[in-house]
Amino acid sequence: MARITIRVEPRHADNSPCDHAVKPSGKPRDPASGCTGRTAYAVVCSEHGDVGGPHHIKQLAAPAATEHRQEHRAALAAR
Ligand SMILES: [Zn+2]
Ligand SMILES: [Zn+2]
Numbered sequence: 001m002a003r004i005t006i007r008v009e010p011r012h013a014d015n016s017p018c019d020h021a022v023k024p025s026g027k028p029r030d031p032a033s034g035c036t037g038r039t040a041y042a043v044v045c046s047e048h049g050d051v052g053g054p055h056h057i058k059q060l061a062a063p064a065a066t067e068h069r070q071e072h073r074a075a076l077a078a079r
Contacts, residue, residue: 003046004045004046004047004072005045005046006043006044006045006046006051006065006068006069006072007043007044007065008041008042008043008044008058008061008062008065009041009042009043009044010022010038010040010041010058011038011039011040011041011042011054012035012036012037012038012039013036013037013039013040014036015040015042015054018035018037018038020033020034020035021033022035022037022038026038026039039056040054040055040056041054041055041056041057041058041060041061042054042055042061043055043061043064043065043068045068045072047072048068051064051065051068052064
């Protein structure tokens, strides 16, 4: 079976992924990059897509990603 990957993806206000370089404040480092700034962090699972709603701070997204990873591990162990 395919390996499942779960990651935290930064998002812009319109929910598009942000892969721009940003300052610690979340504001774009390069004003010409077209980046509108990071406003949320989504937990993205390769099997389920977005897991739950976006988190407004990264510190909350990381535990949600860990929790989802553990759910997968538990599901595998139950088989
Ligand atoms: Zn961006
Ligand atoms: Zn999943």
